[in-house]
Amino acid sequence: MALPVAAPGLAADRKTDVPNIGWIGVGTRGYWVLQQMYAGNPKTTRVAAICDTFTDHLNKGVDYVQTKWGNKPDAYTDYRQILDRKDIDTVFIATPEHLHYPMFMAAMKAGKNVYVEKPLAHTIEQGAEMVRAWEKAGVVAQVGTQNRSSTLYRRAKEMVAQGMIGDCHFVRAFWYRNSPSDKPAWRYDIPANANESNTDWQRFLGGQAPNRAFSLERYYQWRLYWDYSGGISTDLLVHQTDIVNYVLDKKLPQSCMASGGIYRWTEKDDRDVPDTFSAIYDYADRFQVNYSSYFGNDHYGYGEQFMGNQGTIEVMNRKDLYFYPEPHGDAVGQKRPELHLNGPNEFGEADGLVNHVRNFIEAVRGNEQVIAPPSAGQQAAISGHMATLSFRNNRKVFWDTARNNVRLG
Numbered sequence: 348m349a350l351p352v353a354a355p356g357l358a359a360d361r362k363t364d365v366p367n368i369g370w371i372g373v374g375t376r377g378y379w380v381l382q383q384m385y386a387g388n389p390k391t392t393r394v395a396a397i398c399d400t401f402t403d404h405l406n407k408g409v410d411y412v413q414t415k416w417g418n419k420p421d422a423y424t425d426y427r428q429i430l431d432r433k434d435i436d437t438v439f440i441a442t443p444e445h446l447h448y449p450m451f452m453a454a455m456k457a458g459k460n461v462y463v464e465k466p467l468a469h470t471i472e473q474g475a476e477m478v479r480a481w482e483k484a485g486v487v488a489q490v491g492t493q494n495r496s497s498t499l500y501r502r503a504k505e506m507v508a509q510g511m512i513g514d515c516h517f518v519r520a521f522w523y524r525n526s527p528s529d530k531p532a533w534r535y536d537i538p539a540n541a542n543e544s545n546t547d548w549q550r551f552l553g554g555q556a557p558n559r560a561f562s563l564e565r566y567y568q569w570r571l572y573w574d575y576s577g578g579i580s581t582d583l584l585v586h587q588t589d590i591v592n593y594v595l596d597k598k599l600p601q602s603c604m605a606s607g608g609i610y611r612w613t614e615k616d617d618r619d620v621p622d623t624f625s626a627i628y629d630y631a632d633r634f635q636v637n638y639s640s641y642f643g644n645d646h647y648g649y650g651e652q653f654m655g656n657q658g659t660i661e662v663m664n665r666k667d668l669y670f671y672p673e674p675h676g677d678a679v680g681q682k683r684p685e686l687h688l689n690g691p692n693e694f695g696e697a698d699g700l701v702n703h704v705r706n707f708i709e710a711v712r713g714n715e716q717v718i719a720p721p722s723a724g725q726q727a728a729i730s731g732h733m734a735t736l737s738f739r740n741n742r743k744v745f746w747d748t749a750r751n752n753v754r755l756g
């Protein structure tokens with residue numbers, strides 16, 4: 348994964364051999380990233396403090412750190428107490444989508460290095476402000492779009508650059524899932540002991556989301572509601588538009604038209620976000636992405652298919668890369684062999700996460716540049732927001748470069 352270049356903008360006195368870390372959010376993702384950080388960087392990291400507004404998650408995170416690193420981190424329910432600490436130079440933010448903006452902005456103000464989970468922000472405007480704040484702050488920041496750090500996708504990028512698929516004007520990408528009717532998608536289990544006193548509803552709303560009565564469903568299943576999430580667009584799709592941009596050196600789409608609905612989970616379910624969703628993106632340089640996601644059948648799983656006029660590269664489930672020569676296009680008669688690479692077998696990588704976190708830590712240590720800075724995270728997130736805006740307005744949306752925002756068609 349090494350990109351052995353000193354991170355620009357990181358002043359010499361900011362580099363640190365062992366980043367002293369504050370961790371904000373140790374739910375499903377935060378706890379997993381914490382474990383993966385230990386797996387990749389046991390000696391070059393130290394976790395000094397953890398913050399979570401649900402007591403069980405907070406305790407679990409503190410216990411993990413104490414067991415693995417041997418020190419007992421300080422526990423907080425107010426993240427600002429972490430940012431106030433001068434001894435903490437680096438923070439991880441793995442809270443729900445609508446909280447990334449206030450936490451990231453406060454962290455920039457406090458001069459911390461930041462790893463923030465995707466999507467960068469809940470809106471285009473917030474993301475743009477975050478990019479500007481990062482550009483001024485002179486700190487290291489990485490967005491959690493970890494596909495970029497997977498060797499499999501780097502191979503795909505190299506193969507495209509070598510001309511293996513010829514010209515590519517079209518990518519098909521998808522993420523399909525299924526679950527039993529009585530276990531609706533994204534209706535995660537709510538811990539049996541969870542209540543208003545061992546969570547913190549006002550801090551969950553964070554001054555960002557509309558004020559509502561306390562709701563365990565909204566606290567633990569926030570992905571289902573527009574107030575806190577863009578649903579499929581910002582939860583799943585952003586990973587895939589991000590990696591398409593990365594593999595093919597693309598930037599922003601020029602337009603997006605999205606469509607879908609709640610077709611499966613209609614009974615006794617108050618979700619806002621679709622379970623069936625498609626989005627078509629057109630880019631200025633004669634290129635289209637055709638995206639779809641459905642939560643009622645997972646036969647085709649997860650994938651991106653880079654369809655060139657001389658061949659196809661298909662990355663499936665973030666684990667397998669296939670190359671197929673194109674039998675009917677410009678490459679007829681070239682007799683190039685098919686290829687299959689399995690990430691876990693060939694590179695010992697379950698996905699890109701361990702590399703991604705290590706890349707961030709090494710950037711904080713002054714040894715590498717981050718592969719997913721906020722500017723790249725914003726590009727990926729914009730695609731997601733364009734799809735949400737198109738769907739919710741039932742209109743095609745266009746990217747307006749002059750306004751740095753979308754325009755409804």
Ligand SMILES: NC(=O)c1ccc[n+]([C@@H]2O[C@H](COP(=O)([O-])OP(=O)(O)OC[C@H]3O[C@@H](n4cnc5c(N)ncnc54)[C@H](O)[C@@H]3O)[C@@H](O)[C@H]2O)c1
Pocket residue numbers: 371372373374375376377398399400401404424426441442443444446464465466491492493550551553566567582
């Ligand atoms: N990169 C990936 O592949 C990937 C995968 C899953 C999730 N994610 C992202 O990770 C983030 C978290 O998702 P999740 O699935 O872990 O959600 P989650 O609901 O499981 O965890 C969120 C945690 O944040 C805590 N929290 C809520 N408000 C807080 C506050 N004000 N201060 C401190 N803690 C607070 C909650 O108690 C919970 O422990 C999201 O942005 C999500 O999109 C990324």
